[in-house]
Amino acid sequence: MNTSSKKSAQSQQTSGLTEEEILQLFIEHSEDILVLTNSEMILEYVSQSLARMLDIRIEDSLGKKINIVLENFPSLPLMKQNQKMVIPLINSVNKRKYLIEFQFKLVLASHGNLQAIFAIGKDVTDRELSLKKFKDTAFKEKELNQLKSRFVSMASHEFRTPLSTILSSSFLIEMLLQKDLGEGTKDKILNHIKKIIAQANRLTDITSDVLLLERSVQADSKVHRKKIYILHFAKELVEAINHENFELRTVKFFGPDSDKAIHTDPSLLTHILRNLILNALKYSEGAIDPEVHLVYRGAYFEISVKDYGMGIPKEDREHIFGSFYRAKNVGNIKGTGLGLNIVKELTKKLNGEIWFTSKLGMGSEFFVSFPVK
Template sequence: MWQRNDRTSHIGEGSNRQDNRLGDVDQSDLFRAALNLDEAAVSIFDASSRLQYANPAFCHLYGQPVTDQHLGSTAEKLSLLLVPACGSQIAASRCLVPTELKTGDIEECTVALANGTRIGIVHHGLPTGGWCTRHVREIEELQRVGAINELISFQSLIDQVHDYLWVKDKSSRFVFANVALAKDHGFSHPSQLVGLTDFDLHCQEAAHLFRSTECEILESGFAMLDREEKVVDATGQEKWLSSSKMPLRDASGQIIGIIGVARDITLRRRAEALGQRASELEEASRQLEAALERERQVNALQSQFVAMASHEFRTPLTIIDGAAQRLTRRDQLDAEFVSTKAEQIRSSVARMVELMESILSFGRLEAGKISIVLKPCSIGDILSACCDRHHDWDRKHHVSLRLEPLPKIVAADASALEQVFTNLLSNAAKYSPHSPEIEVRAWSDAQNVYVTVRDRGIGIDEDDLPRMFERYFRARTSSGIAGTGIGLNLVRQIVELHEGTVSVASRKGHGSTFTVSLPAAASAAHPANRAPQTKEQLKR
């Protein structure tokens, strides 16, 4: 032990002063005894940087049996004695002298001795202006204590987090967890989870799922991020968690476990489910409203159809009745008059037959009972017959037929196609009251036969074109012109039953062109007969 004694002897009278001096000596001895027993090396320097005290642990640490002659030596001189132990005078000076220290301040550093031992140096500023230094050999112990303190601070921090945090070993046993995870699984403290597995916390199905996932992570080394999983908590309530798990590696990079974090998203999932249900109900409501609106429109169109059909029948019947009355009122009937009236009657009857055929065919289509019989036939012959028949009852319009090279035969239902082309010719005449020319053209390519019916009548509004083949629909330009609104819908369905298409091109005031496209394949390419079509098949 090094100790410098600068106490001044006092000569005085009376026992009190002597007792006080003895008391001082006793306290000093007690102080030295305590420092001598300290396992840490301790040195004390005064304000002049002179050594006042060094305990036995100091001498042992630096390997110097320093004698009392060194007491009062400057720190610089003393550092020379410590060079062998410290490896350099700079290191020795760091062990003895702080860089800048005020009363009450603490300055810490670490120094590596010549033998490789790392020691901790802690300088404390004294009220006298000097300093006291502790030289701690067990730097590893200090680090361990510091690590423990950091861990305690970390535990305190993560216990404030509401998300679940945990660490598991390679056997999926908990080695660490936070308060949120412990509490929500019925434990009062996270330490109670240590050593448990998911099989102790969850049902078998969920535990097997978690273990399987963690085995994949341990084997692959890849993280699993933001997987949504359903669990059952300690109260038996189902919860949804958004979990992320990743491999935990040691300093050498070896996987030693799993670290995980999970967030309770139960409320979010419920909100999403309610939102989805609300969206579904809203969509169902929209669909129902749309269906009701369509039904209202269909009902209105049906009422309009009934009124127009009645008018359509009434017109030819009126013509027939008028012609018959005039025939019965004339005393003498010349041949020309009879012929004219007979022509009117025939034309009206033909119109009624055409109208009845359309209505009956439309009804069969709606009921799914129409039968399309595919047989070899000639498109040219069908068109010629339709044009001739139209000419017989409509002398106001001139129909020109242009037949370009066509297949000799196609597989089709001749009577059904006659309805198609008769309907298109009738419409062309009806909607061209002041334009007598109607052009019919037919041609083909390798795949299809094409037929166009063109008029130069009132045309169709552009906005109405997409709806021209809808049931009961009538274009705005048809206002004031008799019609049922079922003819073009019937045309489309018959053409589609032949696996063909029908389209319209028109401009208001410039007439319309309807184009029918039918497969050009011969009858051998098609079944001889097509079974009656169902309503669902008709709407494909």
């Protein structure tokens, strides 16, 4: 008897277990997950570790397709020799989700055809969740840095023009006041005062948008809901905007015959609708008057704002709700690129949805839908 045979015999005498029994013991108590299927992906072996994790009976699993027992398991063409893949598995009893990293071993017959698939898995749930958290944090930091960069770029451009106008108009007023007020001088002074007021208001609007955007993305900002009647609310808002616009252009309102009580935050809803309506007026100058439509859809109500203006180019549509983003065809129309981003964030806070349709040169229609309660 050689040395290795002696050692094997000694170990068997000490434990009283055969090599096959020892191997079975290791397999049953190992934390590794072991799965064996035939070439048709029929389960032939499932380790106790997987059965314990998913609360399944091994005898009920054998003889079934693997993706019936483990529904997220990939199909055969996706597997390659020694390939690693993280697969989500869910315990059907307590609904707990596990992320298992499997490594596949393809067992080939002597003629080269696939005979079986052996998969060795380990629980990497904590690792993958930590990695996702790190990626999410890194993405948010990157997005925040990009947001800050775009804000600085926008601010340096948008603030410079109104401030230059304010300063130059103030200087001219000072010069004019030092002279005798002749014919037409008073009109010139009033004209420059109007410019100062307009540009100061513009700066105020930009600042307000930035502050509102900051508040809207805060997860802990509160929504103050109360009961309002939506038909009356929407009609009154449209009438107020028409009055502010001195009836130079009239936003048309279309709604149902009856009113309906809803629960929402009137302040947030007002900002959403005002922004959409004012955008419709701003980007459809010289076109047919914009329209606002209110429709009840079961447990939801839907408001659409339609204009017949310039429309949104195809290449800009996927970015239109982004921060500081403005479509390429807006020309010299003033704006910060924050309005629709704020509208989207506020719509989410009210558990609503927003979408739009648009045809270049023919106009756009924005839709918002909210639950009644």
